[in-house]
Amino acid sequence: MVRWLYAGLSRMSSATGLGVYRDALDRMSEDQITWMPYRPDMLAELPPAGREQTHIWRARVPLICFDIVELHLPDRVMRQFGFEQVIPRPIDTYVELHKLDRRGKHTEDWALRHVRYVTMWDRRAELAVAGTPTYVPSVSGDYMGWYYSITRLFVSPSFRLPTHHYQPSSLALHLTTRALQRIHQRATATVTDIPDVDMYGQTLTGIASLCSDVLGRVDYGHLIHMPASQEMASTSTAAAASSSQTQHERVVLQPRQRRRRRHEQQHLHDEADDGNL
Known part of the structure; x- marks a missing residue:
């Protein structure tokens, strides 16, 4: 499926190629899938x-x-x-x-x-x-809600510190799309709660429309229909696991490594703040 995507991928070691394969799967769009192979x-x-x-x-x-x-x-x-x-x-x-x-x-x-x-x-x-x-190819109106409740949307780890190995672009895309998803859902909910305030309603409707447009342009428009509670729970679990791993690794770092790690941790912290808009 991803053979065409990266020349020489088959010659990589399993440890090196795994991230590439995961990233390729995470970045696949709907039009790259042959839904009906038996035409x-x-x-x-x-x-x-x-x-x-x-x-x-x-x-x-x-x-x-x-x-x-x-x-x-x-x-x-x-x-x-x-x-x-x-x-x-x-x-x-x-x-x-x-x-x-x-x-x-x-x-x-x-x-x-x-x-x-x-x-x-x-x-x-x-x-x-x-x-x-x-x-x-089409699905019933309730199918995607059910599918999101039982599946895993990304196979690449969502929270991990940078390394010198291949860095999947889907991680940044994951954070971006999740932030836009939360903005869209909160804006939509607010518009529903305060229909009498025209200015707020128009502003938030514009924000929701913008988020929907951006998600659609990066082929993640379907995330708008994903239940917000499920995503927030999975994100919190992943963040907690990452924090635990970071604390465990800290005891073996040399001084130069500790300085670099502090810089990387601050970078992740800034990204997390941006994602929790």
């Missing part, structure tokens, strides 16, 4: 055998290989099949099932052991997930 024109090029029973591609069933059982969950990627993405059904992670292996079980009858899942597989034609066809 009709591509399917038309497949031999007839490859197009038979395409409806079972959307079968929500277990995939079984001896002791291994993994659920196929097409309802989580409905845009891939040309349908509107809605909130998917909850799943059972089968923790106990994943502890199984074939060691010492040479005579185990796995078809009998997994008869429950084999039965589900036999009903695959009935268990195909239905959906609303769309011309362009």
Whole structure:
């Protein structure tokens, strides 16, 4: 996915390349994702055998290989099949099932052991997930709120001191977009609370519009719909973890390192103040 982004990335060590990969993922915009890889024109090029029973591609069933059982969950990627993405059904992670292996079980009858899942597989034609066809990839109105509540938006660490290694640009973007997000949400809430004060209302409406425009220009317009309480909680946790790590490392620093660390800490403190507008 990011092979084209950085020449020679495959030759980097895992320690050096990790930050580049994370940064590339964090900076991806919606138009860089192929939501529907199986387009009709591509399917038309497949031999007839490859197009038979395409409806079972959307079968929500277990995939079984001896002791291994993994659920196929097409309802989580409905845009891939040309349908509107809605909130998917909850799943059972089968923790106990994943502890199984074939060691010492040479005579185990796995078809009998997994008869429950084999039965589900036999009903695959009935268990195909239905959906609303769309011309362009889209989601239901409540989907993004649910998605933000269960996922992690950035894979790069949000709070860490600068080093001499590769510095992901997504960290600065993270702080900027979060600050704009908070401004937008507070301004919008204030406009709702004091509708009778025209001047305040117009000013705050302008601020909200500006934030929305900037977030949209950097391909993060979807953050406006993210619940504010969730983001504030995750940011506080990350900041506390960073503070604890800094205190632990301080005991091993040499005098010159301590001076540099104080400068870096002040820089982070200034950034945090700017982010808590």
